[in-house]
Amino acid sequence: MGYPAEPVTDAQGAWNNALASFSGPQETILYIHIPFCRTRCSFCPFYYGSATDEERKEYAELLAEELVHWGKFFSRDTVNTVYFGGGTPSDLAPSELELLLKTLRRNYPLANDCEITLESRIDGLTDDKIDAALSNGVNRFSVGVQTFHTDLRRSLGRTSDRNAVLETLGRLTARNQASVTADILYGLPGQTEEMLSGDLETMLRETRLSGFSFYRLHLHDRLHLAREIAEKRVPPASDEAGCFSLFELCEKRMGAAGTRRISCKHYAFHPRERNLHNEISAWKVPCIPFGMNAGGRLGTFRFKQTGIPADYREMVRAGTKPLSSAGKLPDDFAAGARIAGQLNCRMNFDPEFTLEAVPEEKRERVRHALEPLLSEMETRGIFTKPEYGVRSLTARGRFHFAETAGVLMEAAAEAWNGEI
Ligand code: SF4
Known part of the structure; x- marks a missing residue:
């Protein structure tokens, strides 16, 4: 749900202006972007590319530098949520996770109940990464499940099967240290009501998930999946009426199960799940962006950071905000x-x-x-x-x-x- 912003030519000037007029303390959230993914999922508009170990390590170090540099400007504010989004933040090595989380805690006044989310992928979510995340303050894992149905997962470019999904979620929830939520998609090509019902029953009966987000598949021409459908390599996605039936099916089943509804797209099974970042963000509070391709808001401006590695490196090292664009938000x-x-x-x-x-x-x-x-x-x-x-x-x-x-x-x- 974007809001039209008037492009400004001097993004750095807009950032300085927003910083100068920003008077804390007020509700503030941080968004930290890890753009890399090991493989492309065909339904995803956020795929950026993969990274070698060296590239990822350098990126984590630059990100830590960016966090340190701007921390002093937000020292009067209370940070309510931090969201590591991607891309695949769980592809960071344990030492990189530790570096970023420690840097964050040292340089930002995190609220006592600050929600720190690590977006995670099933593949490669090893115990040493979970340890590094939990011992450095992560208290929420948002796991991209999409569906538990193995054939449907494979048709979307997901490599792990149903058993691997259940095993990974089981390892996470067994820690009893953090909220663990899943992203579930509906309207997928070939997804029937029975298949979605199967996913809902699996979450209710075979996992100890704290909650889930329920997202509709949005197809557009640039998606790999749209091309596969056009070439008839996969069946068509659900139409509007089909999507609404799936949406209603989920509402009814979750209503019958007594599941708490947090928002239009989010359900909680357990009281520890708050979905705080998305809930606060929906009210358009200041959101400070970090990392390549991150987006945020501050003062009366919206910002987008550069997605070009050489530009990002140069701007972080020069101590400027690595922005590619800014827009002025209207008074309304x-x-x-x-x-x-x-x-x-x-x-x-x-x-x-x-x-x-x-x-x-x-x-x-x-x-x-x-x-x-x-x-x-x-x-x-x-x-x-x-x-x-x-x-x-x-x-x-x-x-x-x-x-x-x-x-x-x-x-x-x-x-x-x-x-x-
Ligand atoms: S769904 Fe996640 S892991 Fe897959 S391409 Fe998109 S950002 Fe990467």
Whole structure:
């Protein structure tokens, strides 16, 4: 759910400006990107390339340098979450994990309940890596499972089979030290309701997972999988109606199991699972990016870091932020953040809560822009009737929450800027 930002020509200037106007302490999250993967998964838009041991080691050292350099600028803030995303952060060697986690703890004021997530892949998640992660503060593993179905996994380019997935998850959960969650995909080519039911039953009955994220497959032309489907090497992916059936199936099964719903895309089996990074991020709080290709937000700007290794090396060594671009967020972002946060995390919409973020002189205009849309969405079965002024998303609304948020954000922005 992106928000339009006006590109700025001087990204470094924007960063310095954002840093200067940033007044802590406030909720802050860090995103640390490890771009490399050992193999490409055909459904994934984030594949960057693989790295040799030497390249990965140098990258970890540069990343540590970047973390040290910028730590002093955030010393007044409380860091609520740290997310190692990728790529494949679990491909870091134990010594590299230790270096980054120790650097982080020495240089940033982590909240006592700071959630530190390591995105992990089943292949290569060895005990020495788990040890290095746990003994240096990782308290959440987000594991890319996608499906437990071996044939379906193989058709997506995943190399490990169902038994390997269960064995790895079992080793992680047996530590009883961290939340362990899985990413599960729906709408995959050839995925039937029976196959998805099998995955849900497996999680409920054969694992001790703390929770899972339930993501819809989004196909676009640049994906390897889209080409495979076009060439009829794999069956077509589920259409809109098929995806909605799978989404509803999951909601019903998890409802029957008494699973806690954290947000539109996330379920918790165990109280220790908070999904804090994604939940806080949905409200568009400051997110400080580190590493190649990382994205973040600070002040009134959005930033993207370079994905070119030589540029990254040069900028980190020169002590500049390794940015490739920046965009200025509009003033109406304040209302947009409330719309996005409510729909995703609370799964409802309270117009009054949204309007609190709108300057008083613009409030009536924004209210009048939102009201007819909300009524129309109620007619289409996206929202329930309001209770206490708050409308809940229906199952269809939760399925379409990102598009719904986009429509409301656009209407609020136009009214804010006097365009309607
Ligand atoms: S799904 Fe994960 S491991 Fe596979 S290509 Fe994407 S980022 Fe890499």
